[in-house]
Amino acid sequence: MEDAAAALDRARLHAQVWLDSLGSRPVSPQASVAEVVERLGRDLPDGPTSAADVVDLLAEASGPGLTAMPSGRFFGFVIGGTHPAAMAADWLTSAWDQNSGLRSVTPAHTAVEDIAQAWLLDLLGLPAQAAVGFVTGGTMANFTGLAAGRDEVLSRAGWDVATHGLTGAPRVRVLVGAERHDSVDVVLRYLGLGAPEPVAADDQGRIDVADLRARLTQHPDQSTIVVLQAGNLHSGAFDPFTEAIEAAHEYGAWVHVDGAFGLFAAASPVYRHLVAGHEAADSWSTDAHKTLNVPYDCGLVIVRDPAALRRSMSMEGAYLVKDAAGDPFEKVPELSRRGRALPVWAVLRALGRDGVAALVERLAGHARAFAAGIAEIEGATVLNDVGFTQVCASFGDDERTREVVRLMLEDGTAWTSGSVWRDQAVLRISVSNWSTTADDVERTLAALRTAVGRVAGSPR
Template identity: 55%
Template sequence: MAEPTATTGALTAAANHAQRWLDTVATRTIPARVDVESLLPLVGGALPDEGCDAVRVVDEVAAVESGLMASQSGRFFGWVMGGTLPAALAADWLVSAWDQNAGMRDATPGVVALEEAAARWILDLLHLPSGSDVGFVTGATMANFTCLAAARGAVLQRVGHDVHADGLTGAPRLHVLVGQERHDTVDLALRYLGLGTPTVVAADEQGRMRLDALAEALDAVPADAPLIVCLQAGNVHSGAFDPVAEAAELAHARGAWVHVDGAFGLWAAASPRLTARLGDLGAADSWTTDSHKTHNTPYDCGEAIVRDPAAMRAAMGVHASYLLAEESGPGNPYERVPELSRRARGVPVWAALRSLGRTGVTELVDTLADRAVAIAAGLSALPGVQILNDVTYTQVCLCLESDEQTKAVGARLHEDGRILLSASHWQGRAVLRISVSNARTSAADVATVIEAVASTLR
């Protein structure tokens, strides 16, 4: 068993390595500079017969630093990955030190109190129904899975089939409608749930689901058939939002469950300025988001939000003789997530919200959107650069005159290392995608983006 002094030494060593990383991340090149094969000789090989002290282990872990991506830098715009607010990072360390199983409300009330407070704050900030259940999951993929599991059970129950007792065998066909440009994690969740390939509804040039196409797709579903409609808040290329309120009205008229995948876009609801343009996101039955993105917590901080707690708990709950079960009331956290045992991942969410406050959350969201607008304006002034999307949120999608030029510029920018953009394909073209998700991205970082692209073009 480790002695207290060994723990102190290991934590001190880890804190020193972490602080040095954070102190230098702002000036580092963004991509990792070595590959896995180069690092394996440092950490691989046969497991030694003898162990070693904890401080040495921490030092050996830190030796892979050259293989890390500086994703916490304000110049990182790849995928949709936020940074980490200081309070959230420190709270995450405490979560690991406390090592609490956040599954049961009465067993670990300290961390559950923080999670329940964070859940209420999220519902309030995002203008979602106050009685909704919030489950803290690993990320947007499992949030989609959790919400759609609740949806599956609810819509099948309405037609007299108990999927939780009887499975899908013998169930009536469940129809799922998705937008043409939904995120692939929706399809992945449907596959996990045994629901197969969804019906695709056409989208407009910005990736928004078309209401006329949705109406036509709804008309093609047999009357009284179980039905789920999946909408999107934040297209990964354009940042565009499906018309949630209007689409939900059409879908609810057919008895559908409406789910909104808002992995990074749902946080736009915290901004009065943005909601005035993007509309009401609260008209659905379930919502997905991921605090690691726009909200800037560490990884492993996703949220699955379901309007009907009974549907969520029927899908996710489990009962065993040794578990502390509540007969009534708010229920246990394990009834809202796929895991029975889990770390208290809602604690960093609480810490991030507490450090920002309501005004700070609004300012964070608005500033990220403003940085995206500034980047798009600067890049559009460069010769040959075309911005393909309407920059209404945090995404900028650009290309050059040919796919070959776009790919070449992307490769040169990656080699240069000052910034990191995502190479992708959208609207039939090779593109470079910029996702502004990090609270550290400054006006100086915006200028660096424009200069890096300009110098690469030269």
């Protein structure tokens, strides 16, 4: 235990150095994979090394190869940072080392999960009786919700997936907007459902309800799942939930909402209108390590009918100490899992209802500030209607835009990713970190103005 105490002390010191550096260090990594490998050493030692020395080696060798993703100036992906309460709770989660699948075996974690579930459903405006599963991320949240949907629509058609598998089953079609996140496609592949049928989308990526209804009408008796989105990857736009869900339910479809970052708009009185009608869906997914800013990995799947989720996810085992009230493992694909509810509970308890709303509103406010600042740069165009936390911009033709992206990453002041949206190269800014400040926004805009100036001054 003395070795453990020394290792924990070293880890705390290295963690504090890392956190203190985030305000000033380049956001881009300063060492390559090969350089970090060289620092760590390729050969496995024959003898032991003290835990404290291992921590020192890991921190010192890895430091230059770290991307400052927790920085307030990382806007490359929608991944958030880590709120202090969630970080500390996550350290405890590792120290407590609870396999949190069984209610009676880990009552402390189950109590926390029960409370966090109730708080999340309340904040997100979802049915109080729904079940919440704590999974690894948005992809597995989509997987779990769509697995429940697959099994349910096939059950209605008289087919038991658990007994017969998918061979010979009635075909399940999946209708989804043309601008869905790619994780939806890969999840459908994992589930044996194949490629989805794309539905037309408008210029912001919102699903076209008229086209959705037309496709539903074409095969009214076919087992169907409809996937909607709360927060388009590029525009941040939200599907028209009320009309789309009503159309889908008229034809007996299961409706899943992919709300990786956008579902938390429901927690803010200012942005709640964006998800109006979403509560009528059958399942939802979101990432706690995005808007809610808990550490990796923590996705959330929510299913209106807890029995449908259990039928899809649960398993039997003579050695399992099952509880009549239901067990956490029955809501997720994993039997062994860490206590993911602990950091979620911690950040919710630390922020409170008003704090979560303020966090959402602050993130969206920074996105508006980015849009306004970019609009003032000569030759720049903001391409999306900035209604939430995403900003997409171009800087002339595709070649110039890609060069601006490259120069921003080379500069290191901030991380802003390149992408392609509606067949056009874009610079994409995703605002999702609790620690981002107005100064971070201005520093990023200043770097962006410099990058654009360099491109404008370069020969064609």
